[in-house]
Amino acid sequence: MAIPSWLQQKKTVAPYSKLALVYDFVMRHVNYREWAAFINKIFIKNNGEIKTVLDVACGTGSFLIEFNKFDYEIAGFDFSCEMVQQARQKFEKNGLKIPLWHGNMSQFALNDKFDAIVCLYDSINYLFPIEKIRQFYQVCYENLNSSGFLLFDICTERNSIKYFKNYYDYEQTARFRVARKSYYIEEERIHANDFKIQFRNDQTIYFEFHRQKIYLIKEIEESIPSDLFEIVAVLDGFTENRGSEASERVHFLLKKI
Numbered sequence: 216m217a218i219p220s221w222l223q224q225k226k227t228v229a230p231y232s233k234l235a236l237v238y239d240f241v242m243r244h245v246n247y248r249e250w251a252a253f254i255n256k257i258f259i260k261n262n263g264e265i266k267t268v269l270d271v272a273c274g275t276g277s278f279l280i281e282f283n284k285f286d287y288e289i290a291g292f293d294f295s296c297e298m299v300q301q302a303r304q305k306f307e308k309n310g311l312k313i314p315l316w317h318g319n320m321s322q323f324a325l326n327d328k329f330d331a332i333v334c335l336y337d338s339i340n341y342l343f344p345i346e347k348i349r350q351f352y353q354v355c356y357e358n359l360n361s362s363g364f365l366l367f368d369i370c371t372e373r374n375s376i377k378y379f380k381n382y383y384d385y386e387q388t389a390r391f392r393v394a395r396k397s398y399y400i401e402e403e404r405i406h407a408n409d410f411k412i413q414f415r416n417d418q419t420i421y422f423e424f425h426r427q428k429i430y431l432i433k434e435i436e437e438s439i440p441s442d443l444f445e446i447v448a449v450l451d452g453f454t455e456n457r458g459s460e461a462s463e464r465v466h467f468l469l470k471k472i
């Protein structure tokens with residue numbers, strides 16, 4: 216692994232193109248089983264009739280694998296081909312036949328509509344300016360069955376300030392090493408994650424610069440078109456309490472009008 220620095224090349228690559236290969240390791244603290252159980256509970260509480268669920272920005276498919284244990288027909292897509300590839304490999308390994316494809320959550324059109332669409336783990340924070348979120352509502356509306364549900368979460372400013380104001384992390388395995396520098400640009404409300412990734416037997420050091428917009432709950436609520444969706448719930452984290460700026464994560468449950 217110790218490659219002389221004069222041999223190392225540096226390369227900036229698109230978000231998730233290399234992180235995809237280490238994503239499950241970096242996110243190993245996330246309990247997707249509990250997340251899936253939470254979403255299932257919210258769906259049951261609000262409508263027992265949901266049968267088909269689409270996960271947009273599904274990443275490496277960890278949520279889908281857990282959600283597949285409930286009685287839904289599920290599918291997913293992601294903008295990053297590398298994340299989709301990781302998800303596909305995991306599904307194959309687990310003998311799962313979950314439809315999966317590459318797509319853009321603010322611009323998609325499907326042959327079959329879904330009863331519910333989910334977009335999780337602050338994926339929506341990648342959409343900015345806010346017009347892109349408006350496009351997202353519009354396309355979700357068009358791809359949902361009547362009275363369908365849209366469920367997404369955001370991470371809040373409190374989360375960025377409390378945990379990531381000036382955060383540095385470094386981890387190494389036999390296969391790769393990954394460094395992450397996180398910071399919050401308060402004036403612009405931008406949460407930045409700069410990754411530096413290097414793989415064994417690869418002289419290149421890969422840089423990925425991730426930028427997420429931190430929206431206020433009020434901004435999200437005001438951006439939801441009242442002629443398309445009714446806001447059913449704004450939830451604090453993984454609870455059924457009302458979310459606020461004191462929350463670290465907020466789930467929004469919308470119902471198609």
Ligand SMILES: C[S@@+](CC[C@H](N)C(=O)[O-])C[C@H]1O[C@@H](n2cnc3c(N)ncnc32)[C@H](O)[C@@H]1O
Pocket residue numbers: 231271272273274275277278292293294295298318319320321334335336337338341342
């Ligand atoms: C923090 S990851 C979350 C992935 C997954 N939902 C999870 O829970 O692990 C954010 C994901 O959003 C995806 N993404 C970002 N912009 C997107 C877009 N416009 N359309 C679809 N996916 C997008 C990224 O490729 C990445 O997989």
